[in-house]
Amino acid sequence: xxxxxIKRTYLALENWFNYSFGSWNPLYHLGTLTIFFxxxxxVTGIYLFIFFHGSxxxxxxxxxxxxxxxxxxxxxxxxxxxxxxxAAIGCILLHxxxxxxxxxxxGARWYSWFTGVPLLWMVVTLGITGYWLVWDQLAQYIAIGSxxxxxxxxxxxxxxxxxxxxxxxxxxxFILIEFLHLLGQPMLLVxxxxxxxxxxxxxxxxxxxxxxxxxxxxxxxLSLAKPAVSHGPADLSTVPQxxxxxxxxxxxxxxxxYWSAGQVWMLAFGVTFLLLVLPWVPPRKKGAAAVVDxxxxxxxxxxxxxxxxxxxxxxxxxxxxPHEHEVVVDPVLCASCGICVGSCHxxxxxxxxxxxxxxxxxxxxLPAEEMRARTDAAIAELGGEVGIVIFxxxxxxxxxxxxxxxxxxxxxxxxxxxxxxxxxYALRKGADGVMIAGCRHADCYFRFGNRWxxxxxxxARNPILRKRVDRGRIVxxxxxxxxxxxxxxxxxxxxxxxxxxxxKRREGKIADA
Amino acid sequence: xxxxxxxxxxAVNYLLFMALVGYFSxxxxxxxxxxxxxxxxxxxxxxxxxxxxxxxxxPEELAKLPPNMRRPTECTRKRSPVTxxxxxxxxxxxxxxADPPGLFDDGGVDIYLDAVIPAGEHRFTxxxxxxxxxxxxxxxxxxxxxxxxxxxxFIDFDxxxxxxxx
Ligand code: HEM
Numbered sequence: 001x002x003x004x005x006i007k008r009t010y011l012a013l014e015n016w017f018n019y020s021f022g023s024w025n026p027l028y029h030l031g032t033l034t035i036f037f038x039x040x041x042x043v044t045g046i047y048l049f050i051f052f053h054g055s056x057x058x059x060x061x062x063x064x065x066x067x068x069x070x071x072x073x074x075x076x077x078x079x080x081x082x083x084x085x086x087a088a089i090g091c092i093l094l095h096x097x098x099x100x101x102x103x104x105x106x107g108a109r110w111y112s113w114f115t116g117v118p119l120l121w122m123v124v125t126l127g128i129t130g131y132w133l134v135w136d137q138l139a140q141y142i143a144i145g146s147x148x149x150x151x152x153x154x155x156x157x158x159x160x161x162x163x164x165x166x167x168x169x170x171x172x173x174f175i176l177i178e179f180l181h182l183l184g185q186p187m188l189l190v191x192x193x194x195x196x197x198x199x200x201x202x203x204x205x206x207x208x209x210x211x212x213x214x215x216x217x218x219x220x221x222l223s224l225a226k227p228a229v230s231h232g233p234a235d236l237s238t239v240p241q242x243x244x245x246x247x248x249x250x251x252x253x254x255x256x257x258y259w260s261a262g263q264v265w266m267l268a269f270g271v272t273f274l275l276l277v278l279p280w281v282p283p284r285k286k287g288a289a290a291v292v293d294x295x296x297x298x299x300x301x302x303x304x305x306x307x308x309x310x311x312x313x314x315x316x317x318x319x320x321x322p323h324e325h326e327v328v329v330d331p332v333l334c335a336s337c338g339i340c341v342g343s344c345h346x347x348x349x350x351x352x353x354x355x356x357x358x359x360x361x362x363x364x365x366l367p368a369e370e371m372r373a374r375t376d377a378a379i380a381e382l383g384g385e386v387g388i389v390i391f392x393x394x395x396x397x398x399x400x401x402x403x404x405x406x407x408x409x410x411x412x413x414x415x416x417x418x419x420x421x422x423x424x425y426a427l428r429k430g431a432d433g434v435m436i437a438g439c440r441h442a443d444c445y446f447r448f449g450n451r452w453x454x455x456x457x458x459x460a461r462n463p464i465l466r467k468r469v470d471r472g473r474i475v476x477x478x479x480x481x482x483x484x485x486x487x488x489x490x491x492x493x494x495x496x497x498x499x500x501x502x503x504k505r506r507e508g509k510i511a512d513a
Numbered sequence: 514x515x516x517x518x519x520x521x522x523x524a525v526n527y528l529l530f531m532a533l534v535g536y537f538s539x540x541x542x543x544x545x546x547x548x549x550x551x552x553x554x555x556x557x558x559x560x561x562x563x564x565x566x567x568x569x570x571x572p573e574e575l576a577k578l579p580p581n582m583r584r585p586t587e588c589t590r591k592r593s594p595v596t597x598x599x600x601x602x603x604x605x606x607x608x609x610x611a612d613p614p615g616l617f618d619d620g621g622v623d624i625y626l627d628a629v630i631p632a633g634e635h636r637f638t639x640x641x642x643x644x645x646x647x648x649x650x651x652x653x654x655x656x657x658x659x660x661x662x663x664x665x666x667f668i669d670f671d672x673x674x675x676x677x678x679x
Contacts, residue, residue, distance in 0.1 A: 020522035086538045087530070141545065151625065159625040162556030165667055218527040219534070226535050237679070239665045241546040244539035254543050 010101035011482045014440070023442045024211045030095035032207040033215065035193075037091065040084035040216065044077040045182070052133070054178045055171050059135040060233045067229055079223030082246070085127055087219065089248040092120060100278070102445065107286045108199075108309060108335040110279035115196045117275045122189045127249035129181035135174070138250075140234035141243055143169065145253040152261035165236055199333060201310045202448065287336030287413075288364040290329045294318075296346045297360035299325030302462050303340035306416075308447035309333055312340060312361075327361065337446035338363045338417035341371075342453065345463040347419035349375065366413055375422060378408035379430045386432040386498040388491070391418050393438045395445035397479040397487045407491070414438065415478070416449025420456045420465035427473055433498045437487055438478045450478060472501060551632045551660045553599070553606070555639065557670040560621040561593035561613055562644035590619040593645040597624055599668070600638040606630070632662040639668055639676045652676065 017025040026033060051074050053062035066074040096116065099105050105113035128146070132139045147160040197203045206212070231240065245254070255264045289311070290303075304312045304327050311333035314325050329340075340361045341347050347359040349372040357369040378389050384406025392399030392411050399409030412418055415438025423434045436453060444450040454476065455461035477490035546552065567588040575583045592613040599607040607626040614620035636657050640650035654676035660666055667679040 017526065020519045020526060022519075082538060083534050086534045090534065157623075158558055159556055159623040162554075162558070162623065162625045165554055165556060165665070166669060214523070214527055215530070218531050222531040222535050225531075228538070237665055237667070238663050239546050239552045241544065241548065241550075241663050243543045243545055245543045246539060247537045254545075257545065 006101045007103070008482055010098060011480050014443070014480075015482075018440075021211070024208045025442070026091075026207075026211060026215075027094065027098060028442050029207040029211060030091045030098060031197075032205055033211070034088050034091040034095065035205050036207050036212050036215070037084040037088040038189075040219070041081055041088070042186075044081040044084070047077045048074060048081060049182065054133075054175060056135060056169065056174050057171075059133060059174070060230065063134050063136075063230055067227065071227060075227055076220070076223050079226075079228040080219055081130075082228040083219045083222050085130065086246065086248040087215070088123060089127070092123060096120070104445065105279045106284060107279075108311070108333055111199045112196060113279050114276060115192065115198075117272060119189070119192050119196060121272070122185065122192055124249055126181065126185040126189065127246070129177050129185060131246065131250065132177050133174075133181055134230050135234045137231035137234055137238075137240035138243055138245070140236060141240050142250065142253060143234075145256050148256055148261045149264065152265055167236075169236070199310055200447070201308055289331035289334035289336060290338070290340050290361050290363055292327055292329055292361050293358060294321065294326055294360075296358050297323075297326055297344075299323040299327065300345065300462075301325060301327065302343040302345070303327055303361050306339055306343040306448065306452055306461075308337065308339065308449075309335045311335070329361070335446060336363065336365070336413065337449065338366065338413035339446060339449055339452060341368055342417045342419050342449075342456070343463070344419070348421045349419075349425040350421060363413060363417070366417075368419070371410075371412065371417075371422065372425075374410050375426055376429065378410055379426060381408055382406060382431065386495055387430065388433045388435055388495060388498070389426045389431040390435040390437055390491070391415060391422070392436075393417075393445070393449065396439040397437055397481055397483050399437050399487075401484070402488065402491060406495070409437075414444065414446045414449035416444065416446065416452045418453060420453075420463055423457075423474060424466055424469045427469065433473045433475065433494055435491060435494055436474070436476045436478075438476075440478050440480050440483065443478075443480075473498065546629065546663065549632050549662050550629050551662060551664040551666065552627055552629055553601075553637075553660075553666045553668065554625070554627040555597060555599050555607055555668045556623075556625045556627075558621050558623045559595055559641075559643060559670060559672075561595045562646070563588045564591040564593055564645055565589045566646070590617040592619055593643055595622045595624065596642045596650075597626070598640050598650070599626070599628075600640075601630060601635050603636070630660065630666075632660050632664070634659045637668075637678070641670065641676075 014025065014027050017027055048066060051062060051066050051070070053059055063078070066078055068075070099113060099116075128142060131142055143164060144161060147164050150156055150160045207215075231244065245251070252264060252268065255267070259267075299314070299317065301314055304314050311330050312327050313330065314327055317323050317326050319326070341359060341363055344360040347368045349357060349368075351357060357372050359368045362368055375389065379387070382389070384404075386406055388407045390399040390402060390407065390409040392409055393415045394411055394413055396415070398411070400411060402409050415436055418436065423436075426434050438450050438453065439445050441450060452461055456463060457465045457471075457474065457476070459465070459467070475490065475494045477487055479487040565588075567586040570585060570587050575585075594610055594612045596610045597608070598605060606628050609624060609626055611622040611624060612618070613622055634657060636655070638653065638655045640654075641652040642650045644651060652670070652675055656678050658666060658678060669677045669679055671677075
């Protein structure tokens with residue numbers, strides 16, 4: 001479990017945004033917002049490139065023209081270019097914090113975290129070369145600082161700092177920086193980004209339109225209110241005294257005034273190393289992976305479509321059964337969410353009630369048979385006027401805390417693990433209502449559990465909940481571990497509604513079944 | 514919740530976002546150098562002299578060598594460490610003894626030393642020893658310089674012109 005204070009802090013922040021943004025909550029879209037900011041950076045960058053002069057003598061003057069003479073177009077583009085880059089760093093840091101606070105970097109999910117860390121380096125160094133190109137005093141400060149840093153690495157001969165001051169900062173070197181910023185680094189970044197999301201399925205790269213428009217408008221307003229400007233022109237015979245640093249990108253340089261370049265590297269490498277090993281600290285046992293049972297699999301591929309982590313693949317049938325396909329689980333990629341069990345139409349508790357419930361794909365730690373046994377037991381224990389069964393998950397609010405005379409909570413691995421037929425089953429076996437309480441809406445720990453479950457209930461995703469099941473006896477209210485009040489009040493409303501709609505049907509139902 | 518209230522809070526969030534991005538993109542300002550300070554940098558690359566003097570090769574010896582290897586002098590590879598010192602107003606400001614790099618101690622050394630100094634008139638003495646066969650400093654240069662605030666006083670060296678203040 002993640003340390004509670006960090007998670008609670010994050011959840012409080014999320015609540016604050018949920019209040020006004022709802023499902024546009026920017027914290028739910030940090031990765032896609034970052035990509036959106038990159039798009040702004042790309043478009044504005046192309047515009048700036050038209051007017052930029054890529055030489056030591058010409059760069060500064062060209063940026064001044066961009067900023068002042070053409071303030072209404074290129075100037076705004078420059079400001080947007082800067083502020084969107086800054087916003088991207090802000091989003092990346094929050095994105096990291098979120099994945100960490102919500103514990104989404106362990107087990108099979110180490111990969112996304114691990115490949116995220118170099119992205120941070122790439123974006124920061126991309127910003128650094130960007131500031132270099134202005135060739136003002138800030139650029140000079142960065143150039144000298146970077147040279148100090150390079151000199152501390154055992155990879156270059158000679159003193160880069162000394163060479164720079166002696167006049168080795170030639171146009172050729174400047175063009176190298178320009179090449180890196182305009183082409184080399186962005187291409188590397190795109191490639192690394194592709195790697196970053198490779199092990200996820202259904203990756204969305206666009207934030208909700210409203211959020212994108214809102215953020216763009218905010219950055220535009222900021223660009224008008226506080227246009228980005230340069231420092232004085234670079235002059236290597238002076239030392240800049242006061243610098244208006246962009247702290248999103250250039251925070252490492254002031255350290256050089258207090259520490260040696262070697263110590264600054266140690267800090268940077270140390271933090272990077274800690275981040276890289278975080279998925280394995282503390283070491284944990286990986287949950288058991290899903291297991292396919294071909295004798296109950298007809299190769300419908302629904303689990304393949306639903307798996308959030310691309311752990312399921314489809315291949316030609318190997319067991320001679322008269323189906324075209326079968327599915328295969330890669331245990332290395334499986335995050336043990338159990339969503340595939342909810343996808344399988346064989347996970348049907350009505351089937352062969354007298355024998356063990358077998359399904360096409362199952363979780364060894366909580367097989368469908370056990371789910372059915374727990375459901376049966378919960379219903380048997382229900383007393384009171386209206387009996388409610390709550391299906392919850394291990395990562396949202398702990399639904400067993402809601403157990404009372406007329407309420408029983410059952411924890412699944414994920415709410416998306418619940419086959420819709422189980423709802424029908426619970427209602428027919430005697431529950432008056434079924435509540436599904438997974439993670440917060442739009443924030444499933446396993447990415448898509450909430451969404452797939454809702455779509456199955458709406459009839460938009462297989463396996464669907466049968467039409468004849470009374471929707472008035474089902475409620476969905478997710479919540480995080482800090483959301484007791486929200487889940488409880490939804491439960492109270494549901495109980496009220498059920499008793500108004502004839503909660504005393506229980507007896508009849510039990511007789512029915 | 515009323516939609517209007519939601520939108521108002523959204524607007525506040527966007528303003529907060531603008532304020533954070535706008536502020537940290539250039540603030541707080543960082544003071545790299547105090548108002549009345551300047552910086553002196555002593556930086557150059559240099560090969561220390563050979564530890565043993567080079568020997569003239571006799572014509573007979575030369576004749577024995579294959580033509581592509583005939584060089585008039587023969588030197589051992591090992592070079593001397595380079596010692597530099599910068600005094601300002603009679604006090605030592607910078608000092609370094611740099612050993613030659615390389616497997617055979619035969620590489621050139623790269624010196625980079627810097628210090629922050631108060632602006633104003635100063636007397637600098639810069640000295641170097643690059644030979645174990647010489648006691649004391651074999652290069653020396655003295656100069657008075659009026660350093661203005663924010664100036665980067667660069668001291669370079671090459672064997673032909675010695676130390677040069679730039
Ligand atoms: C250029 C910067 C980055 C961008 C644009 C980016 C974007 C994304 C996107 C689009 C996703 C997929 C989200 C989804 O569809 O569920 C994702 C997932 C993820 N990112 Fe990043 N990311 C960046 C940097 C980072 C960094 C620095 C870290 C942490 C060190 C990180 C950690 C993760 C993790 C752990 C996931 C997987 C979440 C899961 O398994 O559900 N990312 N990122």
